[in-house]
Amino acid sequence: MPLEGQGTEPLGQRLIEMPLKPEDTEALRDPHSGFVAYAPIGSIHKGELLVKNGGGKTTPCAICHGADLNGMGPVPGIAGRSPSYIARQLYDIQQGTRKGTWSELMKPVVSRLSNDDLIDIAAYTASR
Numbered sequence: 730m731p732l733e734g735q736g737t738e739p740l741g742q743r744l745i746e747m748p749l750k751p752e753d754t755e756a757l758r759d760p761h762s763g764f765v766a767y768a769p770i771g772s773i774h775k776g777e778l779l780v781k782n783g784g785g786k787t788t789p790c791a792i793c794h795g796a797d798l799n800g801m802g803p804v805p806g807i808a809g810r811s812p813s814y815i816a817r818q819l820y821d822i823q824q825g826t827r828k829g830t831w832s833e834l835m836k837p838v839v840s841r842l843s844n845d846d847l848i849d850i851a852a853y854t855a856s857r
Contacts, residue, residue, distance in 0.1 A: 744768050744812045744848055766812045768852035776853025779846055786841045790854075793834075798857055804831065808857035816851035820844075 745767045748755075753762040780790045780798070793804045800806035807815060819842070821827035822835045842850070 740767055740769060742769055742845060742848065744816060744851060746811060746813055764811075766852070766855055768812065768855075769848065772849045772852040773856050774853075775846075776849035776851070779842075779850050780853050784846075786846065788838050790850075798854060807854045810854060812848075812851035812855035815854050816847045819847045819850065823847075 746764050747767070749763040749765055750759075753759040778784050779787060783789050790798060790807065793801065794807050795801040795804075798806060798808035818827060819839050822832050823839045823842070825836070839847075
């Protein structure tokens with residue numbers, strides 16, 4: 730729903746996160762106001778295929794992140810995380826700008842993924 734005096738535009742092939750109550754987030758800086766993420770139609774399903782079996786492009790995420798995607802040992806959980814956070818981390822790993830302990834191990838895992846794949850994976854993992 731657009732704000733008064735604001736227009737709308739198609740979502741396109743992108744993720745958008747919005748506060749559930751913009752007035753609480755902006756005016757009160759309430760950290761518990763909650764957010765909703767919008768993703769392209771079909772991206773959650775396409776992301777599920779990539780996450781669960783690799784889709785011929787990558788390694789299934791559960792091998793390192795656990796069957797429930799909540800992490801295993803030092804490997805972080807990815808279920809329920811912000812989709813923009815997940816997409817940004819995957820992109821940064823691809824580009825070599827993320828330099829965390831496990832980044833080099835992730836680089837070949839994400840090397841063949843397109844930007845659309847990153848969006849799909851982020852949408853699916855956020856939905857968990």
